[in-house]
Amino acid sequence: MPISSLARLHLLNALFGHLTGDDLFLARQIEDAVEAALPPEPGLEQWMTAVVELAGRLPVPATDAGFSWLQVDPEMTALGTLGLRRPFLTTLGRLAGRRRGTLLVTGLHQHFSPGRGRSGKRRQNPAEDAAGYLRGLAAARCPAGLALTLLIT
Numbered sequence: 001m002p003i004s005s006l007a008r009l010h011l012l013n014a015l016f017g018h019l020t021g022d023d024l025f026l027a028r029q030i031e032d033a034v035e036a037a038l039p040p041e042p043g044l045e046q047w048m049t050a051v052v053e054l055a056g057r058l059p060v061p062a063t064d065a066g067f068s069w070l071q072v073d074p075e076m077t078a079l080g081t082l083g084l085r086r087p088f089l090t091t092l093g094r095l096a097g098r099r100r101g102t103l104l105v106t107g108l109h110q111h112f113s114p115g116r117g118r119s120g121k122r123r124q125n126p127a128e129d130a131a132g133y134l135r136g137l138a139a140a141r142c143p144a145g146l147a148l149t150l151l152i153t
Contacts, residue, residue: 004153013102037050134150135152
């Protein structure tokens with residue numbers, strides 16, 4: 001599932017907040033510059049690599065803001081939501097010591113599609129159940145002092 005434009009802007013604000021001041025218009029300008037340097041319709045990994053390289057070239061790193069990314073794969077989902085716990089907490093832990101952080105979880109809806117696993121009255125949409133589980137886990141285990149933005153695609 002492709003990452004939405006709004007999610008990209010929030011990611012750019014996480015990395016370049018010291019430049020954009022959390023202004024989505026300025027983040028859009030950075031997004032346009034990154035996309036102009038890439039071939040048409042780049043993949044998510046190619047886009048993320050270009051953004052991280054650009055952030056690394058800046059003279060002043062953003063120490064109060066952080067970004068972390070978790071790509072959900074079939075091995076993680078073999079045990080259902082329980083298999084997501086350890087990788088999610090490890091990814092969340094990378095944001096410790098920051099005042100603001102953005103955690104992007106991709107591939108969740110792809111690997112928790114309806115029809116997989118048990119279903120019933122209480123379990124109508126496994127992807128939404130997994131997203132709710134991750135939201136609850138983030139609320140319970142978020143490092144102290146971290147204002148977290150959780151993006152799930």
